[in-house]
Amino acid sequence: MKLLTCLKQIPDRDTRYEINAAGTGIKTSDLTFEISECDEYSLEESLKLREEHGGEVAILTLGPQRAEKSIRKGLAMGADRAILVRDDEGKVTTPHAVAKVLAEVLKEEEYDLILTGTQSDDWSYAQTGVLLAELLGLPHATIVMEIRADPAQKKVKALREMESGWFQWVELPMPAVLTIQAGISQIRYASLKGIMQAKKKEIRNVELSDLNVDLSSIPEIEVLKVYFPVVEKKAEILQGSTAEVVEQLVEKLKKEAKVL
Amino acid sequence: MSEKIYVLIDHGEGEIRTPSLESLALGQRMAEEAGFSLHALILGNEIGPLAERLGKQKVDSVLLVEDQKLANYDPDVYCRALSEILTEDQPYLFLMGHIYQNIDLAPKLAAAINRGLVTDCIGYRKEGDDFVFVRQMFRNKLNADVQFRSEHPWIVTLQTGATSVDDLKEGSGQVVERSLDLSAVELRRKQLEAFEATQGKVDLSQAELIVAVGRGIKKAENLKIIEELAEALGAEIAASRPVVDSEWLTRDRQIGSSGQTVSPRLYLACGISGAIQHIVGMKNAQCIVAINTDPNAPIFNIATYGIVGDLFEIVPALTKKLKE
Numbered sequence: 407m408k409l410l411t412c413l414k415q416i417p418d419r420d421t422r423y424e425i426n427a428a429g430t431g432i433k434t435s436d437l438t439f440e441i442s443e444c445d446e447y448s449l450e451e452s453l454k455l456r457e458e459h460g461g462e463v464a465i466l467t468l469g470p471q472r473a474e475k476s477i478r479k480g481l482a483m484g485a486d487r488a489i490l491v492r493d494d495e496g497k498v499t500t501p502h503a504v505a506k507v508l509a510e511v512l513k514e515e516e517y518d519l520i521l522t523g524t525q526s527d528d529w530s531y532a533q534t535g536v537l538l539a540e541l542l543g544l545p546h547a548t549i550v551m552e553i554r555a556d557p558a559q560k561k562v563k564a565l566r567e568m569e570s571g572w573f574q575w576v577e578l579p580m581p582a583v584l585t586i587q588a589g590i591s592q593i594r595y596a597s598l599k600g601i602m603q604a605k606k607k608e609i610r611n612v613e614l615s616d617l618n619v620d621l622s623s624i625p626e627i628e629v630l631k632v633y634f635p636v637v638e639k640k641a642e643i644l645q646g647s648t649a650e651v652v653e654q655l656v657e658k659l660k661k662e663a664k665v666l
Numbered sequence: 667m668s669e670k671i672y673v674l675i676d677h678g679e680g681e682i683r684t685p686s687l688e689s690l691a692l693g694q695r696m697a698e699e700a701g702f703s704l705h706a707l708i709l710g711n712e713i714g715p716l717a718e719r720l721g722k723q724k725v726d727s728v729l730l731v732e733d734q735k736l737a738n739y740d741p742d743v744y745c746r747a748l749s750e751i752l753t754e755d756q757p758y759l760f761l762m763g764h765i766y767q768n769i770d771l772a773p774k775l776a777a778a779i780n781r782g783l784v785t786d787c788i789g790y791r792k793e794g795d796d797f798v799f800v801r802q803m804f805r806n807k808l809n810a811d812v813q814f815r816s817e818h819p820w821i822v823t824l825q826t827g828a829t830s831v832d833d834l835k836e837g838s839g840q841v842v843e844r845s846l847d848l849s850a851v852e853l854r855r856k857q858l859e860a861f862e863a864t865q866g867k868v869d870l871s872q873a874e875l876i877v878a879v880g881r882g883i884k885k886a887e888n889l890k891i892i893e894e895l896a897e898a899l900g901a902e903i904a905a906s907r908p909v910v911d912s913e914w915l916t917r918d919r920q921i922g923s924s925g926q927t928v929s930p931r932l933y934l935a936c937g938i939s940g941a942i943q944h945i946v947g948m949k950n951a952q953c954i955v956a957i958n959t960d961p962n963a964p965i966f967n968i969a970t971y972g973i974v975g976d977l978f979e980i981v982p983a984l985t986k987k988l989k990e
């Protein structure tokens with residue numbers, strides 16, 4: 407099977423965000439970055455499918471040069487090769503534009519399955535995978551928690567998570583796009599051998615300007631302002647040493663809230 | 667002619683889904699403010715009674731599209747039906763709930779008709795004559811105001827719980843039937859079996875006391891302090907999704923939009939940030955206690971009592987105190 411995972415690099419979980427000078431995004435200098443959680447699960451899933459059916463796993467990323475570090479991690483986990491579409495200046499700023507760029511690269515060769523995350527952990531639009539499917543004219547399924555591929559029949563079964571603990575199996579003809587949900591399987595660690603091998607694997611850099619995409623035709627949305635939400639804190643915050651707060655809490659739960 | 671706002675009404679098992687009513691309530695407010703007309707759009711098969719019910723809300727009309735092919739959600743058919751209607755009617759705004767079905771559908775629709783889409787909005791504000799939409803991002807730590815620069819219709823999905831159905835205003839709107847020719851649409855996705863994963867396993871819906879644990883616990887071995895606290899309280903253990911995704915606890919203990927919904931007397935959240943998908947599953951607890959190192963964690967916005975501190979200190983101390 408030819409498998410491709412879209413992988414996005416994002417600021418890591420413990421980041422203390424600061425708003426940038428323009429007020430329309432965050433400062434990205436001095437941050438550390440990681441692979442968006444769903445994408446790590448999605449890469450793991452493509453590796454499992456390759457183990458079962460043979461074939462190859464490619465990674466596709468749109469991002470600045472620093473994204474290479476996350477791509478190397480993906481290669482160390484076991485992916486065979488990678489394509490990085492370089493956007494060092496951050497020109498591609500909406501899900502639709504991202505999908506258009508990714509689609510342009512994906513038109514170059516046919517994959518049986520294209521996997522993306524359900525939603526990224528930074529801008530969190532939850533759009534890119536489905537936009538990509540429609541732009542490529544492919545069928546899709548979202549929020550996927552299990553995959554059973556049948557390459558001989560060119561079919562794939564995907565288990566879709568539904569609300570409130572429900573699940574549903576759907577079947578699609580391949581090629582198809584699946585958006586992967588966190589928790590689909592357990593993510594492997596890169597082995598030392600994997601890390602060594604990753605150094606020799608190919609990351610093909612593609613310049614945005616080399617792609618035939620017209621970003622001006624994209625229905626734009628614009629972020630006017632990014633800010634810390636002003637919230638009215640409802641909670642009564644208990645103050646004091648550990649012993650003091652614990653004592654207050656038990657007292658309040660018994661006498662005030664009367665839940666103990 | 668005034669501009670129009672369309673709201674998609676989702677339904678299941680003969681009932682209108684609550685997130686759609688929330689979207690309708692927001693639509694009513696926006697239409698009123700802007701002087702636009704408001705129209706509820708419902709797709710399905712044999713859903714006349716639902717359309718009648720919608721007609722009793724304050725709407726200018728209810729657009730009813732019935733077709734056998736629309737009986738169950740399918741992305742190809744639903745996308746085609748909506749594309750045709752939106753292209754023909756050109757509403758200003760198309761509102762839908764940010765539910766799983768529309769996460770599957772909305773971006774497909776946006777790509778099909780080449781229009782802008784802003785997902786998972788929690789509200790809007792007026793900026794001059796225009797609407798600007800507010801959404802959360804960066805793990806709910808930041809908000810963004812987003813404006814459309816694209817042609818209408820603008821497509822917006824609305825976060826569950828962002829508006830209240832209590833705000834819905836009654837009125838009367840005429841049901842207008844609309845027929846579409848969907849015969850040529852090819853259904854590429856085959857629907858197979860659906861099942862409920864938690865059935866017959868741990869049922870937390872009746873639990874009186876719950877100790878819930880989140881990613882702040884860091885690894886499975888650390889769960890011991892949570893178990894000890896639960897034991898001292900006589901409480902059930904529950905978890906946020908990442909804890910379950912990592913297989914530190916089983917899926918049937920997950921609380922939230924893709925897990926169980928609970929309403930205990932006490933919900934003690936340890937190392938849980940309070941993402942919306944978690945909150946929807948536990949916000950009806952009588953008393954919520956949050957223990958978190960981050961004073962800005964959203965969980966403190968809904969908690970009754972909060973302790974800003976390290977759970978590895980607080981939890982054992984609390985257990986000890988309770989045992990006294």
Ligand SMILES: Cc1cc2nc3c(=O)[nH]c(=O)nc-3n(C[C@H](O)[C@H](O)[C@H](O)COP(=O)(O)OP(=O)(O)OC[C@H]3O[C@@H](n4cnc5c(N)ncnc54)[C@H](O)[C@@H]3O)c2cc1C
Binds near residue numbers: 412414467493499528
């Ligand atoms: C340097 C830089 C600066 C940017 N600045 C801004 C900004 O100021 N404002 C703004 O709105 N956006 C900005 N973006 C774009 C933004 O980060 C998102 O990529 C875009 O808005 C897509 O939305 P999302 O991440 O919410 O995707 P979602 O739709 O939530 O993503 C779902 C899935 O799609 C795939 N995917 C998404 N993006 C990529 C990608 N780049 N490469 C590979 N796979 C991907 C992943 O599998 C992901 O899990 C910037 C991007 C770069 C590189």
Ligand SMILES: Cc1cc2nc3c(=O)[nH]c(=O)nc-3n(C[C@H](O)[C@H](O)[C@H](O)COP(=O)(O)OP(=O)(O)OC[C@H]3O[C@@H](n4cnc5c(N)ncnc54)[C@H](O)[C@@H]3O)c2cc1C
Binds near residue numbers: 881943
């Ligand atoms: C379609 C979809 C469905 C979803 N369904 C669900 C669902 O049903 N249920 C659910 O829970 N989530 C669900 N999620 C995931 C949800 O968006 C959040 O990612 C998740 O709830 C976060 O879990 P958390 O609070 O445990 O982790 P995090 O957000 O990582 O928060 C961990 C918290 O622990 C705190 N912390 C760290 N160390 C300590 C310490 N030593 N002491 C005290 N506090 C500490 C941190 O300050 C932080 O606030 C869903 C997401 C999607 C996209």
